[in-house]
Amino acid sequence: MSDSKDEQKMEVLSGEEKLLLDHDYDGIKELDHVLPRWWLGIFWATIIFSAWYVGYYMSGYGPTPKQELEIALAQIEVNKTKAASSSQGGNEEAVLLAAFKNPEKLKHGNEVYAGKCLACHGDKGQGVVGPNLTDDFWIHGKGTLKDVAKVVADGIPDKGMPPWAQLLTPDELIDVVAFVHSLHGTNPPGAKSAQGEKQESKD
Protein backbone atom coordinates (compact mmCIF):
# COMPACT_ATOMS: atom_id res chain seq x y z
CA MET A 1 0.00 0.00 0.00
CA SER A 2 2.79 2.44 -0.64
CA ASP A 3 1.64 5.65 -2.28
CA SER A 4 4.80 6.17 -4.19
CA LYS A 5 4.42 2.79 -5.85
CA ASP A 6 0.80 3.58 -6.85
CA GLU A 7 1.83 6.93 -8.27
CA GLN A 8 4.38 5.26 -10.45
CA LYS A 9 1.69 3.00 -11.87
CA MET A 10 -0.46 6.03 -12.76
CA GLU A 11 1.83 7.03 -15.57
CA VAL A 12 0.16 7.19 -18.96
CA LEU A 13 1.45 4.35 -21.08
CA SER A 14 2.97 5.33 -24.35
CA GLY A 15 0.16 3.90 -26.52
CA GLU A 16 -2.56 5.61 -24.47
CA GLU A 17 -1.72 9.25 -24.98
CA LYS A 18 -4.36 9.70 -27.63
CA LEU A 19 -7.00 8.42 -25.16
CA LEU A 20 -6.19 11.10 -22.63
CA LEU A 21 -9.06 13.56 -22.10
CA ASP A 22 -8.09 17.16 -21.81
CA HIS A 23 -9.57 17.86 -18.41
CA ASP A 24 -7.59 17.52 -15.27
CA TYR A 25 -9.03 17.17 -11.75
CA ASP A 26 -6.39 18.23 -9.30
CA GLY A 27 -3.84 16.30 -11.22
CA ILE A 28 -6.09 13.33 -11.92
CA LYS A 29 -6.44 12.67 -15.58
CA GLU A 30 -8.88 10.42 -17.36
CA LEU A 31 -8.47 8.02 -20.24
CA ASP A 32 -11.34 7.73 -22.70
CA HIS A 33 -11.48 3.92 -22.98
CA VAL A 34 -14.23 2.26 -24.98
CA LEU A 35 -16.74 0.67 -22.61
CA PRO A 36 -16.46 -3.10 -22.45
CA ARG A 37 -19.00 -4.91 -24.59
CA TRP A 38 -20.40 -6.96 -21.71
CA TRP A 39 -21.06 -3.74 -19.78
CA LEU A 40 -22.77 -2.08 -22.70
CA GLY A 41 -24.77 -5.25 -23.30
CA ILE A 42 -26.18 -5.22 -19.76
CA PHE A 43 -26.79 -1.47 -19.99
CA TRP A 44 -28.89 -1.80 -23.14
CA ALA A 45 -30.61 -4.90 -21.86
CA THR A 46 -31.85 -3.09 -18.74
CA ILE A 47 -33.23 -0.26 -20.89
CA ILE A 48 -35.00 -2.67 -23.21
CA PHE A 49 -36.33 -4.67 -20.25
CA SER A 50 -37.68 -1.59 -18.50
CA ALA A 51 -39.41 -0.44 -21.68
CA TRP A 52 -41.01 -3.89 -22.03
CA TYR A 53 -41.93 -3.96 -18.31
CA VAL A 54 -43.64 -0.58 -18.36
CA GLY A 55 -45.44 -1.43 -21.59
CA TYR A 56 -46.59 -4.85 -20.42
CA TYR A 57 -47.61 -4.21 -16.83
CA MET A 58 -48.59 -0.55 -16.75
CA SER A 59 -50.69 -0.52 -19.88
CA GLY A 60 -53.09 -2.99 -18.24
CA TYR A 61 -52.09 -5.79 -20.61
CA GLY A 62 -50.14 -7.89 -18.11
CA PRO A 63 -51.71 -9.35 -14.94
CA THR A 64 -51.77 -7.35 -11.73
CA PRO A 65 -50.37 -9.02 -8.60
CA LYS A 66 -53.94 -9.78 -7.52
CA GLN A 67 -54.69 -11.47 -10.85
CA GLU A 68 -51.43 -13.43 -10.59
CA LEU A 69 -52.57 -14.69 -7.19
CA GLU A 70 -55.94 -15.72 -8.60
CA ILE A 71 -54.25 -17.58 -11.46
CA ALA A 72 -51.96 -19.39 -9.01
CA LEU A 73 -54.90 -20.35 -6.78
CA ALA A 74 -56.86 -21.63 -9.76
CA GLN A 75 -53.83 -23.73 -10.73
CA ILE A 76 -53.77 -25.24 -7.23
CA GLU A 77 -57.42 -26.26 -7.65
CA VAL A 78 -56.59 -27.93 -10.97
CA ASN A 79 -53.66 -29.78 -9.38
CA LYS A 80 -55.83 -30.91 -6.47
CA THR A 81 -58.43 -32.36 -8.80
CA LYS A 82 -55.72 -34.12 -10.77
CA ALA A 83 -54.15 -35.58 -7.63
CA ALA A 84 -57.51 -36.81 -6.42
CA SER A 85 -58.37 -38.27 -9.79
CA SER A 86 -55.44 -40.70 -9.48
CA SER A 87 -51.77 -41.30 -9.60
CA GLN A 88 -52.41 -43.69 -12.46
CA GLY A 89 -53.12 -40.77 -14.71
CA GLY A 90 -56.38 -42.22 -15.96
CA ASN A 91 -59.82 -40.84 -16.27
CA GLU A 92 -61.18 -40.47 -12.76
CA GLU A 93 -64.47 -42.27 -13.25
CA ALA A 94 -62.90 -45.23 -15.03
CA VAL A 95 -60.27 -45.60 -12.31
CA LEU A 96 -62.92 -45.49 -9.58
CA LEU A 97 -65.12 -47.96 -11.41
CA ALA A 98 -62.19 -50.34 -11.92
CA ALA A 99 -61.47 -50.19 -8.18
CA PHE A 100 -65.14 -50.78 -7.41
CA LYS A 101 -65.05 -53.97 -9.48
CA ASN A 102 -61.78 -55.21 -8.00
CA PRO A 103 -62.22 -57.22 -4.76
CA GLU A 104 -58.60 -56.57 -3.76
CA LYS A 105 -59.10 -52.82 -4.02
CA LEU A 106 -62.37 -53.02 -2.09
CA LYS A 107 -60.61 -54.98 0.64
CA HIS A 108 -57.93 -52.31 0.80
CA GLY A 109 -60.66 -49.65 0.82
CA ASN A 110 -62.30 -51.43 3.74
CA GLU A 111 -59.02 -51.26 5.68
CA VAL A 112 -58.68 -47.55 4.98
CA TYR A 113 -62.31 -47.05 5.98
CA ALA A 114 -61.82 -48.94 9.24
CA GLY A 115 -58.79 -46.80 10.06
CA LYS A 116 -60.04 -43.37 9.05
CA CYS A 117 -63.80 -43.20 8.60
CA LEU A 118 -65.39 -45.73 10.94
CA ALA A 119 -65.40 -43.46 13.98
CA CYS A 120 -67.72 -40.95 12.33
CA HIS A 121 -69.62 -43.08 9.82
CA GLY A 122 -69.97 -46.36 11.75
CA ASP A 123 -68.43 -49.78 11.13
CA LYS A 124 -71.02 -50.58 8.45
CA GLY A 125 -71.44 -47.07 7.13
CA GLN A 126 -74.68 -46.73 9.09
CA GLY A 127 -73.72 -43.26 10.30
CA VAL A 128 -72.70 -41.85 13.69
CA VAL A 129 -71.60 -38.21 13.72
CA GLY A 130 -71.31 -38.39 9.96
CA PRO A 131 -74.27 -39.39 7.81
CA ASN A 132 -75.35 -42.85 6.80
CA LEU A 133 -73.38 -43.82 3.68
CA THR A 134 -75.50 -46.83 2.74
CA ASP A 135 -78.83 -45.23 1.86
CA ASP A 136 -80.16 -43.32 -1.12
CA PHE A 137 -79.91 -39.95 0.61
CA TRP A 138 -76.98 -37.67 -0.04
CA ILE A 139 -76.24 -34.21 1.27
CA HIS A 140 -73.41 -33.63 -1.19
CA GLY A 141 -73.82 -34.71 -4.79
CA LYS A 142 -75.79 -37.73 -5.88
CA GLY A 143 -73.71 -40.48 -4.32
CA THR A 144 -71.98 -41.42 -7.56
CA LEU A 145 -68.35 -42.59 -7.36
CA LYS A 146 -67.24 -39.22 -8.64
CA ASP A 147 -69.38 -37.23 -6.19
CA VAL A 148 -68.22 -39.31 -3.23
CA ALA A 149 -64.60 -38.94 -4.37
CA LYS A 150 -65.02 -35.17 -4.39
CA VAL A 151 -66.55 -35.01 -0.90
CA VAL A 152 -63.90 -37.33 0.52
CA ALA A 153 -61.04 -35.43 -1.14
CA ASP A 154 -62.22 -31.91 -0.25
CA GLY A 155 -64.14 -32.67 2.94
CA ILE A 156 -66.79 -30.39 4.43
CA PRO A 157 -64.58 -28.68 6.99
CA ASP A 158 -67.33 -26.53 8.52
CA LYS A 159 -69.48 -29.60 9.17
CA GLY A 160 -66.70 -31.76 10.63
CA MET A 161 -65.88 -33.93 7.62
CA PRO A 162 -62.10 -33.65 7.13
CA PRO A 163 -60.57 -33.17 3.66
CA TRP A 164 -58.66 -36.36 2.85
CA ALA A 165 -56.85 -35.38 -0.35
CA GLN A 166 -53.58 -34.66 1.45
CA LEU A 167 -53.98 -37.29 4.17
CA LEU A 168 -54.50 -40.36 1.98
CA THR A 169 -52.42 -41.57 -0.95
CA PRO A 170 -54.28 -41.46 -4.28
CA ASP A 171 -54.72 -45.25 -4.10
CA GLU A 172 -56.14 -45.13 -0.59
CA LEU A 173 -58.54 -42.42 -1.64
CA ILE A 174 -59.75 -44.31 -4.70
CA ASP A 175 -60.13 -47.57 -2.81
CA VAL A 176 -62.00 -46.08 0.13
CA VAL A 177 -64.38 -44.30 -2.25
CA ALA A 178 -64.98 -47.59 -4.07
CA PHE A 179 -65.57 -49.28 -0.72
CA VAL A 180 -68.07 -46.62 0.37
CA HIS A 181 -69.86 -47.11 -2.94
CA SER A 182 -70.05 -50.85 -2.27
CA LEU A 183 -71.92 -50.15 0.99
CA HIS A 184 -74.82 -48.68 -0.94
CA GLY A 185 -78.07 -50.48 -0.28
CA THR A 186 -76.61 -52.75 2.43
CA ASN A 187 -79.21 -51.44 4.90
CA PRO A 188 -77.25 -52.12 8.12
CA PRO A 189 -79.08 -52.34 11.45
CA GLY A 190 -79.26 -49.15 13.50
CA ALA A 191 -78.78 -46.97 10.46
CA LYS A 192 -78.93 -43.25 11.02
CA SER A 193 -82.02 -41.62 9.59
CA ALA A 194 -81.86 -40.13 6.15
CA GLN A 195 -80.12 -36.82 5.59
CA GLY A 196 -80.06 -34.84 2.39
CA GLU A 197 -81.88 -35.47 -0.85
CA LYS A 198 -83.09 -38.84 -2.08
CA GLN A 199 -81.26 -39.90 -5.22
CA GLU A 200 -82.50 -42.56 -7.58
CA SER A 201 -80.90 -45.84 -6.70
CA LYS A 202 -77.67 -46.63 -8.49
CA ASP A 203 -76.51 -50.17 -9.33
Ligand code: HEC
Ligand atom coordinates in the same frame (compact mmCIF):
# COMPACT_ATOMS: atom_id res chain seq x y z
C1 HEC B 1 -64.46 -36.52 12.19
C2 HEC B 1 -65.59 -37.23 11.66
C3 HEC B 1 -65.49 -37.73 10.24
C4 HEC B 1 -64.55 -38.54 9.70
C5 HEC B 1 -63.29 -39.10 10.34
C6 HEC B 1 -64.99 -38.82 8.33
N1 HEC B 1 -66.16 -38.17 8.08
FE1 HEC B 1 -67.22 -38.22 6.37
N2 HEC B 1 -68.53 -36.88 7.11
C7 HEC B 1 -68.52 -36.39 8.40
C8 HEC B 1 -69.62 -35.46 8.56
C9 HEC B 1 -69.98 -34.70 9.84
C10 HEC B 1 -70.28 -35.40 7.30
C11 HEC B 1 -71.51 -34.59 6.96
C12 HEC B 1 -71.14 -33.21 6.43
C13 HEC B 1 -72.36 -32.34 6.22
O1 HEC B 1 -73.31 -32.43 6.99
O2 HEC B 1 -72.30 -31.55 5.26
C14 HEC B 1 -69.56 -36.31 6.43
C15 HEC B 1 -69.92 -36.55 5.11
C16 HEC B 1 -69.36 -37.53 4.33
C17 HEC B 1 -69.82 -37.87 3.01
C18 HEC B 1 -70.98 -37.24 2.27
C19 HEC B 1 -72.28 -37.80 2.73
C20 HEC B 1 -73.51 -37.17 2.08
O3 HEC B 1 -74.60 -37.51 2.50
O4 HEC B 1 -73.35 -36.38 1.16
C21 HEC B 1 -69.06 -38.92 2.58
C22 HEC B 1 -69.16 -39.64 1.25
C23 HEC B 1 -68.07 -39.17 3.61
N3 HEC B 1 -68.28 -38.31 4.66
C24 HEC B 1 -67.10 -40.15 3.52
C25 HEC B 1 -66.08 -40.29 4.45
C26 HEC B 1 -64.95 -41.16 4.28
C27 HEC B 1 -64.73 -42.10 3.10
C28 HEC B 1 -64.14 -40.99 5.36
C29 HEC B 1 -62.81 -41.65 5.65
C30 HEC B 1 -61.77 -41.45 4.67
C31 HEC B 1 -64.80 -40.02 6.23
N4 HEC B 1 -65.96 -39.60 5.64
C32 HEC B 1 -64.31 -39.64 7.46
C33 HEC B 1 -67.62 -36.71 9.38
C34 HEC B 1 -66.50 -37.49 9.22
